[in-house]
Amino acid sequence: MRKRKKPTKTSLWLALTGGILLTSMLAAQTVGGAANKAGERVYQRSCASCHGPKGEGTKAYRRALVGHATVKELSEYIGRSMPPGPKRLPPAEASAVAAYIYDAFYSPIAQERNRPPRVALSRLTVRQFRQSVTDLVGSFRPEPRLDERRGLAAEYFRARRLSQNERVIERLDPEIRFDWGTAAPAKDGFDPYQFSARWRGSLVAPDTGEYEIVIRSNHSVRMWLNNRRTPLIDRWVQSGNETEHRASIYLLAGQAYPLLVEFSKSTQGVDDTDKQQGRKVPPAFMTLAWRRPRLAEEPIPQRCLTPSETPEVYVVSTPFPPDDRSQG
Known part of the structure; x- marks a missing residue:
């Protein structure tokens, strides 16, 4: 029977360190997720009526909540000026709602994530569709090698x-x-x-x-x-x-x-x-x-x-209606 090697101090230290790091990362993710939930609750309670459920703005405040400030800058601004009136959010709630706003719709990354797809760019014309299907099917076939000669x-x-x-x-x-x-x-x-x-x-x-x-x-x-x-x-x-x-x-x-x-x-x-x-x-x-x-x-x-004999090319032969060029 093969004997198992006794773990060394180095291997035990590496395992312990890795476990601590993994636990810390999971804890950070959990805290971050909880903070976002807490920030979302604060936002819906104290901010959504003026800025909209997703920061898109309302009739009272038409400007959307988007920009380039950091979470810290948002937190400081909210802490000293929000909501309007004599009463301000406590520092903990200001920090939580700032983090939520930043991640949900304020930051450039959030803006790109929330941007709806542009129909005019995602739609293919009939010619583009035919070419795309041909290229896709052709990628599974041998690549044609053409002779330099002609005839x-x-x-x-x-x-x-x-x-x-x-x-x-x-x-x-x-x-x-x-x-x-x-x-x-x-x-x-x-x-x-x-x-x-x-x-x-x-x-x-x-x-x-x-x-x-x-x-x-x-x-x-x-x-x-x-x-x-x-x-x-x-x-x-x-x-x-x-x-x-x-x-x-x-x-x-x-x-x-x-x-x-x-x-x-x-x-x-x-x-x-x-x-x-x-x-x-x-x-x-x-x-x-x-x-x-x-x-x-x-x-x-x-x-x-x-003179090169190439593989057959798949070409979509289905009849299509005329392209709608009202967009794009």
């Missing part, structure tokens, strides 16, 4: 399917704006009748608001933006002669949103190269554009594209 990582395939064993070119495209005509992305390794391309990276929004994303192409296209499961634009199976596809999305300024765009040149997604041989090669073009909030439409510029 999108591009892959070009020699078939209509985007298969790795059919890939011919890997490069960085500054933007998606191509008019191949009847040619292919390169002279060698491609069939002008059918080829495909994929662009990966992220889109950095320069403004907060509703964006209209526009794809112009006469072949199969689809695009995912900030949602890896559901395409924002999906025209992989074409019908008719439509060459312009639009979709809207709300984006927050400064955020990088994961972007994936795919293109396939073929006849409605069917591999009919043998039938096409001898026929005129159909032209092909592909442009990715946007219309930023309150601005004209333009191709998405290189400065707003990065």
